[in-house]
Amino acid sequence: MSEKHGPKKNELTLSKNRGLAIKRLDLVKRGLALIDEVKKKKLEVLIGNHEDAITEILIEYVKLLVTDKYDLSVTPVFLGEEILNFAKEHPIDLFIIVTNNIIFRSEDLPAELRIEKALWLIKFLRETYGSPVIAFYGWPDDPLFPEKVKQAGANYCFKMPTKFEELKKPIEKCLGLRMSE
């Protein structure tokens, strides 16, 4: 179109009035400036496990996947009662439960029953809060065990040791992150 005749196309479509366009531009500029002030999406992860070394590795894995685009908080919790209390007080986006390392202080249970109690915990968390659960276990060696864990409500179940690559997609999916390639 000729430059001599009529207004430029973007003037016609973006705004019919230059004065109004300038006023609108001011509000657009303010929006751009506000972006950095916008709070990052908060992600709260609870790791229920009685063993420090494993917890540290799991924290590392989660931090590697959840970049600084999010306001990530990972809380390690040692006892079953504390898991229940913490979940009651805080909205959790993802529970990571190491089934054979869940100990309830109030109940001195043998190892087999501790596992059963951990399955109850998973079921309770899923039914009460709805947030996803990723479960881990070091034992038992029962090949049907992962199925039991999933029946309790866990979204994923991994036997330790677990490679980081195996956890990537499940964690991304549970936290609703953009999936990596």
Next chain:
Amino acid sequence: MSTEVMRGKTPEEQELNRKQSVLPELEEELIQRELDLATLQAELNTFEASYFQTVGVRLAELDEVEAKIAEVEARLEPQDNNIKEQAAQARAQAQKSAEATGIIKESRGEKFKPSESLKKFYREVAKCIHPDLAVDENDRLRRQELMVEANGAYEKGDETKLRAILAEWESSPESIKGEGTAVELVRVIRKIAQVEKRLRAIEAEVEQLENSDLFKLKTRAEKAEDEGRDLLDELASRVEEDIVLAKKRLGELTRRVNK
């Protein structure tokens, strides 16, 4: 053997053939660039409407509350000319923002996604009516009007309107072309120059749009969307927080004034 005398092509005819062979490709490029530009503009318009409906209106509301705060402060300190001046500025800003958000399209959540058939029609229409294919000034003006109509129809996704523009054009006397090699040669040379000029202008317009704050904001919003976030909602929530604080402050000041 034919007894017909084969007449060789005149230099004008040869040149006309050369120019005519270049023109279709250029026209094709022009139409594609025109479509790209119209698409970009429509996307920006849709995004702008969405932005103003979610964030712009809240910024305007915030400005209004802040103007009221400044006015109450001015009433509390009637001798202070600085405060009076600040109140006037705050009121002007609120007025400006209210006017800026006054015309808002109801299109939150709708993105501009032209269908392939819409793009096809736009190309067909633009190929016929493009102002840079005009033969004279009257023709150019008429084409410009139609092009604005076509761009509007494209942005609204109105294929029927595009068909109507095309039908109207095809039945109009402007669609009939003149004859004669020399006239045609001049016409083709001018058309090539016009098309090249418009291509440069489109390039500049696209660059200008891509450097605009609106485009930057749109790019950030799209990036956030890829991360599963709604940037406009986040911005709106951020401004909401400021509005709540400002309203609280206004309440406190008003109570002081009424005491």
